[in-house]
Amino acid sequence: MSSPSEEIQNPVISPSPNMESPSKSEPETVNLETVDLDTVDLEALSDEELDKLLRALQEDTRGAPEEIAALEEKQKELDARLEQAKSTMKEIDAKLADYGYHIVNEEVVPIIDLEPLRKWAVAANAQAAKGWLEIRDRVERCETAFSLRIGGVMKILQSQPGQDAVFAELLQKYLTGGTEEDICDPAKPEDYKIPEDEEETGEETGEETAEETGEETGEETGEETGEETAEETGEEEWLMVVGTRTW
Known part of the structure; x- marks a missing residue:
């Protein structure tokens, strides 16, 4: 016979007559008017619900x-x-x-043919490039000619002592006068190069020419000075040495 304490620890609960088993619950009712056929579980529907759903589908697809x-x-x-x-x-x-x-x-909108414009742009670029090359070549040629002429003037100044004023005047005339063709025409270096024999004899020739010219001029007029005579002689010598370069 069990003690009262054991009966309290292990109580026996009898089911109530009003309680229902979960397994005997009624199936959930489906609203056939709003049911989604893609998600509804057709196996869970009753035969009556399946018949109603089929009739509704037939009605919807009629016609x-x-x-x-x-x-x-x-x-x-x-x-x-x-x-x-x-x-x-x-x-x-x-x-x-x-x-x-x-x-x-x-x-x-008007039709604009860009092909002629493109050809014109290509031709213009080519012409500009050609013009730039011509300008560059001309500048280089001018620089070369200028350097050669200045070099010729300096050599004459070195070979003609006492004629600085004459050649300085000629140089000034060259720098400020003359046309573009005179300055930039193609020239060979030898056109402005004084031969060695002329460099050696240039001083003597200049002195003799100046003395002779001075004596002749003095006898004829008696008015011209030695400076004017030296200027004329120097200019003649310049034309002889530089050769075909006049202003």
């Missing part, structure tokens, strides 16, 4: 073949009208092209 046929006919009509519209647009484009226009972004 669908006729509607589908009508839509297909409408589609054919629209396709025909679209082809006609395309043909009309081609005719319009052709007429616009005859007048030099076309449609861009639903706007009629």
Whole structure:
């Protein structure tokens, strides 16, 4: 016989007559008007619910073949009208092209042929490059000619003592006068180069010429000074040495 304490520790609970077993619960009712056929569990529906759902689907799809046929006919009509519209647009484009226009972004604008412009740009760039090369060559030629002429003047100054004023005047005349052709014409270095024999005899020749010219001029006029005579002699010597270079 068990003690009272054991009976308290292990009480026996008898089921109530009002309690129902979870396994005997009624199935959930499905609203056939709002049911989603993609997610509904058809196996959980009763036969009556399946019949109602089938009748509802048949009612909804009644007349669908006729509607589908009508839509297909409408589609054919629209396709025909679209082809006609395309043909009309081609005719319009052709007429616009005859007048030099076309449609861009639903706007009629003039047709601009960029090919002639591109060819012109290419030709202009080529001409500019050619002109730049010609200018560069001309500048280099001018610099060379200028250097040669200055070198010739300096050599004459070194070989003609006492004639600094004469050649300085000629140099000033060269720097401030003359045309572009005079300054930049092609010249060989030897045109401005004093031969060695002339360099050696230049001083003696200049002195003798100056003395003789001075004596003759003094006897004839008696008025010209030695400075004027030296200037004339120096200019003659300049023309002789530089050769064919006059202003």
